[in-house]
Amino acid sequence: MQKIYRQISFISLGVFLIAVFWLFRPHLVNKTIDIYGLNKEKALNEISKEGIANKYVLEALFYIRNAHIKYGEYKFSGIVSPFEVYKKLARGEFLLHKITIPEGFDTYEIAKRLKDDDICSQKAFLKYAQDKSYAKALGLSQDGFEGYLFPDTYFFYKHENPKEIISIMYNTFKKTMKENHLNPTKDDVIIASIVEKEAKFKKDKPLVASVIYNRLQKHMPLQMDSTVVYALKKAGKWNGVLTRKDISIKSPYNTYIVKGLPPTPICNPSINSIKSAMHPAKSDYLYFVNDKKGDLYFNKSLKNHIRQINQLN
Incomplete structure (x- = not known):
């Protein structure tokens, strides 16, 4: 009888071990x-x-x-x-997603890119990216992080905390500046952001920066279309097409009606744009216009500027 019990026990153990192995x-x-x-x-x-x-x-x-x-x-x-x-x-070894933020993206474009890639809520990202108190908590003295969310390739989790994304991008900005031995002022970053939006090609950036400085020195309004586009975005009125009527929008970002620099950057500039803002070309240019390819043509007088526009049209 004991032998039978022993056999049953061995069989039971065997079945148990097989089940454990299977599971x-x-x-x-x-x-x-x-x-x-x-x-x-x-x-x-x-x-x-x-x-x-x-x-x-x-x-x-x-x-x-x-x-x-x-x-x-x-x-x-x-x-x-x-x-x-x-x-x-x-x-919590979550799947990482590769996200590229192009040079010149503003916070609105970054928020949409993150939403489209299911990384985080567009609304939540904008809330913290434009939060003065959160910017201050991370050591930035302006209304939000525009200009300081460095364009680069990142790896984020799906459902990532937007505050963590902003912190990573801002730290990348600081790290990149340190690695390049740059210490841009707030005005440098604002000017760089305008340069980024106005100049398509690297060769034109130092000259665009010189135009900005020259106009500031002469107390002329900058009259940069890119600042109007940003003003429209801030007001929720940007539809993708800039019209003559738009340049009358009341906004501290509208450099057609407000002299000086806008209160914050209007996008997140590249390292080349920041370098151009810190080390502009020396010129007497006050005007520029672009052709259909994006090449810029610079002039010293309004008369020559208008002539250039007519030639391009």
């Missing part, structure tokens, strides 16, 4: 899953339904180790065991 076996997966906003039960159900790992095994691992799921987007690929799935979920 904990590594297997090939290639899945991306987003469990952000789900509760634990629904998250584990989704993971199990996608064939990534058995939900009961994961439940047991989280219970035994007294750990918690970090909710977000994950990618599982290759030969993966339930324990590896558990570790990833417990550590």
